[in-house]
Amino acid sequence: MPAMILLLLLTGYPLFQVIQMSFFDYSDKANPVFAGASNYEAIINDPLFWNAMSNTAVFTIASVVCGLVLGLTLAILLNQPINTRFRAIYRSLLMFPWLTSSTVIAATWILILSPFGLLNWFLRSIGLESLGQTAWLSEESTAMFGVVLANIWRSFPFMMLMFLAGLQTISKDLYEAAEIDGAGFMHRLRYITIPQLKSILLTVAMLEMIWNFRSFDLVFLMTGGGPMNATEVMSTFIYHFAFRKLNFGYASAAAIIMLLIMISASILYLRASLRKEANDH
Secondary structure: OHHHHHHHHHHHHHHHHHHHHOOEEOOOOOOOEEOOOHHHHHHHOOHHHHHHHHHHHHHHHHHHHHHHHHHHHHHHHHOOOOOHHHHHHHHHHHHHHHHOOHHHHHHHHHHHOOOOOHHHHHHHHOOOOOHHHOOOOOOOOOHHHHHHHHHHHHHHHHHHHHHHHHHOOOOHHHHHHHHHOOOOHHHHHHHHHHHHOHHHHHHHHHHHHHHHHOOOHHHHHHOOOOOOOOOOOHHHHHHHHHHHOOOHHHHHHHHHHHHHHHHHHHHHHHHHHHHHHHHHO
């Protein structure tokens, strides 16, 4: 009960305030006026909102899909019986991005993606002179790529660790039997590894979808939502209206819409998990 009371005070009461604020017009900050659903109507008709939604979808899907592929690939490599002497060192080094603060990650990738940064130097060194002059975070067409790249680097260690734990629970007899039957690596991956990791894949994908959908710090630190709203995601959209334009009612309505989307995704995931458990039993 004490824990529940504390949880309600820390989350329930602020949430109630945000819901309440979403129905008020804060043009006069000292005397907000009840505006009904006008904030929600304005958001639905706001092209900037839909731009933020689109950018959030691109950021989330690209980060999750690429992170899952990279995390699973590295987990499979680390699970091999070779290089057992240095395996602990490899794991520690690969976990480093996940343990680093967002501020440090943002500063590092801003330097890497700058016009005179490491990425452009590498591109010029392999003969791609035109690409090697790109200001990755300053151009509308490439800014999202730079932010997603940094986010993948930050998030893949968690997925790698989860997959590695799952791989170590798979019986080696399954792989030995498959090898005897002549199954190659891709067949073993398709018919043994992925099915055995299905529950972990779904859990990690859902967690990463939620975390990336509400991601704020990395985008804000690297681009602030720019250039020209090219990397404006829902979190930075809400921040700009709340703390720069001081339109608290509008920002609150956007926050509630974002919350409803995340709750809907969570419900779908829970229903799928419960259905899977029921089928397993």
